[in-house]
Amino acid sequence: MFEAKIDANILKGCIESITAIVDEGKLRIAEDGLKLRAVDPANVAMVSFELQSDAFDDFRFVPKGAEPEAVPEGEPTTESQVTGATEIGIDFRKLLDILGIGGREEVELELDEHAQKLFTRMGSLAYTISLLDPSSLRKEPKVPELEFPAQVIIETEEFRRTIRAAEKIGDHIALGIDGEVFYMEAEGEMDKLRLGLRKEQLIHLTPGTLHSLYSLDYITAMSKGMAHAENITLNLGKDYPLQMEFEVAEGKGKVTYLLAPRIESE
Amino acid sequence: MFEAKIDANILKGCIESITAIVDEGKLRIAEDGLKLRAVDPANVAMVSFELQSDAFDDFRFVPKGAEPEAVPEGEPTTESQVTGATEIGIDFRKLLDILGIGGREEVELELDEHAQKLFTRMGSLAYTISLLDPSSLRKEPKVPELEFPAQVIIETEEFRRTIRAAEKIGDHIALGIDGEVFYMEAEGEMDKLRLGLRKEQLIHLTPGTLHSLYSLDYITAMSKGMAHAENITLNLGKDYPLQMEFEVAEGKGKVTYLLAPRIESE
Amino acid sequence: MFEAKIDANILKGCIESITAIVDEGKLRIAEDGLKLRAVDPANVAMVSFELQSDAFDDFRFVPKGAEPEAVPEGEPTTESQVTGATEIGIDFRKLLDILGIGGREEVELELDEHAQKLFTRMGSLAYTISLLDPSSLRKEPKVPELEFPAQVIIETEEFRRTIRAAEKIGDHIALGIDGEVFYMEAEGEMDKLRLGLRKEQLIHLTPGTLHSLYSLDYITAMSKGMAHAENITLNLGKDYPLQMEFEVAEGKGKVTYLLAPRIESE
Structure with missing residues (x-):
């Protein structure tokens, strides 16, 4: 019931x-x-x-x-x-x-x-x-065991705005940390977009040196799913999956997205 | 002139x-x-x-x-x-x-x-x-002689909102009265929508038991035509045409729609 | 630099x-x-x-x-x-x-x-x-030597609204002056649109008798380009190019459009 x-x-x-x-x-x-x-x-x-x-x-x-x-007899538990x-x-x-x-x-x-x-x-x-x-539905996936060396907490609107701009440039976006700066970078044939936020412009940053490349299609879809959250937490690694966490239902719910990285062609 | x-x-x-x-x-x-x-x-x-x-x-x-x-001579009256x-x-x-x-x-x-x-x-x-x-235009139609056993007066916005929801479900909508309840019902393969309004939630209702099925395409078009009216009057029957009346021009004009029913496949 | x-x-x-x-x-x-x-x-x-x-x-x-x-030696000036x-x-x-x-x-x-x-x-x-x-780009065009017998200064919004209406009528628009009236006219198969503004309804008008026909596609594009300007100056002639001038950047910039006329089929 x-x-x-x-x-x-x-x-x-x-x-x-x-x-x-x-x-x-x-x-x-x-x-x-x-x-x-x-x-x-x-x-x-x-x-x-x-x-x-x-x-x-x-x-x-x-x-x-x-x-x-009562459970009908013979019905498997x-x-x-x-x-x-x-x-x-x-x-x-x-x-x-x-x-x-x-x-x-x-x-x-x-x-x-x-x-x-x-x-x-x-x-x-x-x-x-x-x-x-x-x-008839796909099996519930297992959550892979992941250890993220770095974490960034950013205002959702800043993140979403950068994704919207990146869509106009190319198909992929790099998320990375360079020292005390978190960056998002998209590159087209003719142009390049980069958001760079220093530690003090973020809610949280683990300093480091790492970055990964992701498909913009997926991040765009995800950025729509997080429209109502104030902040999002990004868990990052080097050529590693991206984990994004945010609250829903005024803090009484939680959503976590996990996105596989694109391997950069060298 | x-x-x-x-x-x-x-x-x-x-x-x-x-x-x-x-x-x-x-x-x-x-x-x-x-x-x-x-x-x-x-x-x-x-x-x-x-x-x-x-x-x-x-x-x-x-x-x-x-x-x-003067009318030119020879011109037929x-x-x-x-x-x-x-x-x-x-x-x-x-x-x-x-x-x-x-x-x-x-x-x-x-x-x-x-x-x-x-x-x-x-x-x-x-x-x-x-x-x-x-x-060159179609002849003005004759208004068929109809007698409607039931009448419902409903807020236009409630009616229109239900039509908008029904469009997401299927191609047809049933309008009916069941006792002292007016209902609108749309059924899809997977889902079903029903608006049910009791007499006291309506401006007027003739109690009864009847319903008819109509094409949503037409009702959707009609519901756009009545956007500026506060209330609409629905005249209903059993497997019978639907007559919808509403005022325009701040009460100084009147529009009546008449819609043939769909015969339900049994 | x-x-x-x-x-x-x-x-x-x-x-x-x-x-x-x-x-x-x-x-x-x-x-x-x-x-x-x-x-x-x-x-x-x-x-x-x-x-x-x-x-x-x-x-x-x-x-x-x-x-x-220093300029590297041998580099042509x-x-x-x-x-x-x-x-x-x-x-x-x-x-x-x-x-x-x-x-x-x-x-x-x-x-x-x-x-x-x-x-x-x-x-x-x-x-x-x-x-x-x-x-790799087209050469900068020479500005043809033109003398415009008439000038009209009009509120941009009035001009743009007429262009939007004209788009619903046909492919061309005539701009002309008839005595002390400036007019814009578009004709379709079934209908005709005309904006007529007397001298006192305009910011400026050179009285006269002239008109030219222009492609609406171009004027529509231009009317979007001038959306932020309060007024536009139209320089007109008889079967002659149209010159439109307006300010940008709060008066610290100027844009001039020049549009070739359509020769009317007789």
């Missing part, structure tokens, strides 16, 4: 952070909130999403096994029952489409696990979406 | 209510105002439009027969002379294009029946449009 | 007045400011652009010959050295793209003539654009 209420705009921001990477995915519902981990079809980008139950105005979840009705979580497959893009219409109201969510449907209610408008069969 | 002045925005709203259904049509000008009735090329939707002469800041019309100059009305063919979409440029000024209209032109003046900008030969 | 600082929006407005006609061109930098003269690829429209050095918050230019380092000017080839559209991102900040410009690059800095964002080889 899952029933919850949440501000429509907060939910919209959360789902936008997911659709930046995947259109559909497996959402795990548990007593402490919602979780999702998914990779994009090309296996280049990963999103980890967590939304605490207290981000909701109302949040009630009772795991299947704990409900009064699945992992999700053991952990007290329910996993549902959602077409996030469809859900987002409808949330965009609803305005600033509160959204009520209600899961009908038996019928495999999610009910969404915004004022007088009820929207029912069929759940996707979780077994 | 026809000369009139009207607020450009009011005229624009009126013409938008017409172009929601047809691009061109026959406008009847008489002493008491303007009238039009037209069906869309597929014969699925009809618009009836009336604008009272007092919606204009200035309105002067003298029917052809009543003008000082047409119906429009008898009724004291003049019928002109207008490309409304062209007129709308130009009104959009003019801004919030007053528009002066002047008909040159001899040259078959309509002069439009907005400030220093004069726009002359050649009239269409009324005989 | 060239280094300068200028308000990003002022520079953007200047470059938009150039890109209305050409995407790339030769910019002459001298002690008194910047100059450009270029024709569009079809040889129909010309732009002359001047920006005084005092439009900049900071402007430093030392011509090549005047710099401390070019005209630009003699006149104390430097000529650089710029892809204005690329530059404009990036200025659009920068916001309302100040832009710093710095020329590296040796590397043939222009550095642009907006806050922490540095943008480097490779210069185009001036010899």
Whole structure:
């Protein structure tokens, strides 16, 4: 049993952070909130999403096994029952489409696990979406073990503005640290763009010397997913994946993107 | 002789209510105002439009027969002379294009029946449009005799918002009444949208049990035509045409849309 | 040596007045400011652009010959050295793209003539654009000797609004004077648009009787280039080129467009 209420705009921001990477995915519902981990079809980008139950105005979840009705005999005990979580497959893009219409109201969510449907209610408008069969969806990826030698915390708007400018230059962008300066660099045939921010212009910087190259398509998508966050934390390495973390739902949710580097042609 | 002045925005709203259904049509000008009735090329939707002469800041019309100059001998007396009305063919979409440029000024209209032109003046900008030969236009449709068992009056914005949401779901929308609830329902392959409004959430409702299915393309176009009206009146039946009525020109004009139902495949 | 600082929006407005006609061109930098003269690829429209050095918050230019380092022996003395000017080839559209991102900040410009690059800095964002080889660009056109019998000064917004309306009518527009009235006229198959302004509705008018026809495509582009100017001066003749002049950079720059007439088919 899952029933919850949440501000429509907060939910919209959360789902936008997911659709930046995947259109559909497996959402795990548990007593402490919602979780999702998914990779994009090309296996280049990963999103980890967590939304605490207290981000909701109302949040009630009772795991299947704990409900009064007994588990039918012979039904195998699945992992999700053991952990007290329910996993549902959602077409996030469809859900987002409808949330965009609803305005600033509160959204009520209600899961009908038996019928495999999610009910969404915004004022007088009820929207029912069929759940996707979780077994038809890509497996939840394992988070690779990574150690990032450097971290930068930057205002999201500065980051996003640079990405928008870089899109006009080329297909790739380098993120790096040079001493006490964090930089982002894009190069075209004719021109070159560079954002350079000294330690004191950033919220945080680990000094060092490193840089990696990433596909702009992915970073552009990600930068849209983080539009509502004030700051983002970048975890960086040398020719290494990029990890970007930011808060959603006024600090009651967290999103982490992981992006594989492009190997520079020499 | 026809000369009139009207607020450009009011005229624009009126013409938008017409172009929601047809691009061109026959406008009847008489002493008491303007009238039009037209069906869309597929014969699925009809618009009836009336604008009272007092919606204009200035309105002067003298029917052809009543003008000082004598009717040339041998010219047959047409119906429009008898009724004291003049019928002109207008490309409304062209007129709308130009009104959009003019801004919030007053528009002066002047008909040159001899040259078959309509002069439009907005400030220093004069726009002359050649009239269409009324005989080249589709005949004015007869309004079918209909009796609607139920009526709903609803805020236009609530109606339009639901239509916008339904467009994301499917191609059709059902409008119906179930007891004391008015509902609009759209169904896609994966999802379903339903607006349900109880009698007390509406301005008016005839309780009952009925519903009909309509093409969303048409209702979407119509919902754009009614953008400036506060409320709309829906006249409904069971597998029956939908009649939508609303005011334009601050109550000094009235628009009625009629839409044929889709027969549901069983 | 060239280094300068200028308000990003002022520079953007200047470059938009150039890109209305050409995407790339030769910019002459001298002690008194910047100059450009270029024709569009079809040889129909010309732009002359001047920006005084005092439009900049900071402007430093030392011509090549005047710099401390001696001219290498054997290097021929070019005209630009003699006149104390430097000529650089710029892809204005690329530059404009990036200025659009920068916001309302100040832009710093710095020329590296040796590397043939222009550095642009907006806050922490540095943008480097490779210069185009001036010899690969079209030669600077000669300004034809023209005598305009009439002049009209008109509010830019009135002019631009009429151009926007005319685009909906046809491909050409006539500009003319009839007695003490300035008019702009566009004719379509079905309709006709005319702006008529009497002397007292204009800032200036030379009475007369003349008109010329121009391609709307060009005038539309030009009308975008003049968006920030309050008034424009039109110099007119009978079947004669159109000259349009307006100020940029708060009066510290001047743009002149010249447009060849269309010969009317009789």
